[in-house]
Amino acid sequence: MKLLDIGAVARQSGVAPSTLRYYEEKGLIRSVARNGLRRQFDQPVLTQLALISMGKMAGFSLDDMRRIFDKDGTPQLPRSELHSRADGLDQQIRGLIRLRDALRHVADCPKENHLDCPKFRRLMRFANRVADTGASARRQE
Structure with a gap:
């Protein structure tokens, strides 16, 4: 599977790299590797980021959103x-x-x-x- 560099994820999702790092710190997304100091993500992170954006628009907190994702990042929508x-x-x-x-x-x-x-x-x-x-x-x- 092709990995996405944090810059590519930021460009494709419209989410700033600093926000991606924050989301990772909060346990919302997970990088799977590093290329030097740059985080690498699997493709499904783009779906997760879209769901996070939608959830925020609907009034879900980031803590609410963290509970929506399984350990592997699969959404379990309540x-x-x-x-x-x-x-x-x-x-x-x-x-x-x-x-x-x-x-x-x-x-x-x-x-x-x-x-x-x-x-x-x-x-x-x-x-x-x-x-x-x-x-x-x-x-x-």
Whole structure:
């Protein structure tokens, strides 16, 4: 099997060499050899890096991602947790849509003072509930 130099892995994956070394230190990826001082990786590391990027985008921590990979680097994707993360993303999307709509409403509101606008006041109450929910969720972690 052809080994990839750390520079080739960085170019092909878009992940900086320093990040690759950090991921190796965290146990997310594993180099299999050295060519002088340069780390060498098997081809599957590119798949692992793509999964790590996707996981980070979905809100998984690096520790979460480390638990997803077997000792040999094979991903073992926890389907129930993936469903839970997808549900969380759906909630975020709905919240972002409301925020977008609120911003558009504020920009176009005919009231001279936005605080006189009933819709704007409802949007502020919603924002407070969302902020309170996020704060309590962070306290529980």
